[in-house]
Amino acid sequence: MAFVNMKNKEVQAKIVYYGPGRGGKTTNLEYIYSKFRERIKSDMVSIKTHGDRTLFFDFLPFDIGKIMGYDVKIQLYTVPGQVKYDATRRLVLKGVDGMVFVADSQIEQRKKNILSLKNLQENLASYKKSIFKVPLVLQYNKRDLEKGGVSLLPMETLEKDLNSQLKVPSFPASAVTGENVVPTMKKIISLTMTSLQNVMK
């Protein structure tokens, strides 16, 4: 539900980072915030617990410049990943235009990734949206751990588990080092803007 303001020639679009708890959604936004500090005028808003877990969402508005004559403001959000926060997680999805699903590459997180993706499908369905139609990018996070000797789920397994039906763009990434964080964001922005082009004529 991007809002296209014909008068001010401005578009606001909402992109939500989804995925299991402690998967690196907030870290993605923190990296983007640090990388593009000079282009982001406001502070990143994080509603989190004392234990540094996302409680409601993180929010980062990001001006990406002009597209087709419109000033485009991308609003990046994260959801709380913990299972118990499903009610609040669903609220953040309201009016979403594009999604990044951040999967955790650690072997023991395999089931949590699958459950979280299923939860995304259900929560999108509650807004009458199909996971097969919403612009979506997958990110397989924490690939940096491999260098430290931690064995991770192979990319093929992650693809098979999460992307065999969706067939959307996917990136191996490391949110802490920043590897592929910006390409992930650029991809979802591009997919989202393509889906919005019809309204921006």
Place this chain on the structure above:
Amino acid sequence: MGSNYDDNVSFTDYTLGQEQLERIEHILTEDLIKSGVHSALLIDMAGNIIAKCDNGNCEHDLYSLAALASANFAAVDTMAKIVGEEEFSLLFHKGESESIHFSKVNIEFLLITIFGKEVSLGLLRLKVAEAVEKINNVW
């Protein structure tokens, strides 16, 4: 191994023993439920339910309510900071037959009361203030 990622166990910043929990439940029952409140919940800022008492007639989904309440409290707190306020006053939402009142106990806890028309807001505030003080004395 150089891993920056913690395991998934998250501990709370406070500890509450059995005896303290019993004293809190006693306060909720004596001060609030006996004054006509339908349901009283002590939750932490992460939305965990610490203690709950009700009049036996409540079938609300209190776990979702607690998660929403803590998230909402934090959202309101952030809005206050954006407009330059330390914090906003107490939160109170009035419905046709059920109303919800939120009160900050301390930096860790929120007290949520659900009550109907039988209880006036004035009485409720008085009782909640008493309960909050007693709960703070438990530590």
Place this chain on the structure above:
Amino acid sequence: MAYEDNISFTDYSLGQEELERIENVLEEDLIRSGVHSVLLIDMAGNIIAQRDNGDCDHDLYSLAALASANFAAVDTMAKIVGEEEFSLLFHKGENENIHFSKVNVEFLLITIFGKEVSLGLLRLKVAEAVQKINDMWNR
């Protein structure tokens, strides 16, 4: 299952002329009555129209995101305790207050005001503005 088309349109459309009329209503009814800042936002947190007295440098995009989330959380809590919806939202601070008013199923009107404006006057002015904004669609 029948899914809506997912190409992201808002459920409403607002032309240039309508936006100008809304901005006019916000300016005439609210800013001239002493309100510091007023936002018309949609339920997804987008800012539709905005006016202020020139002295406000609050982070309005964050505020809109928080306000829509706050409203949605309160609405969900209402449903959990069996209410259709809760009454208006109002947060009181030392110097700045925030008032929320539901315009219709799509829009919220957020006003930020100080001590110069009484809550009574504000409610009256907000009700008038809400009426005028709604009339634009109903004609």
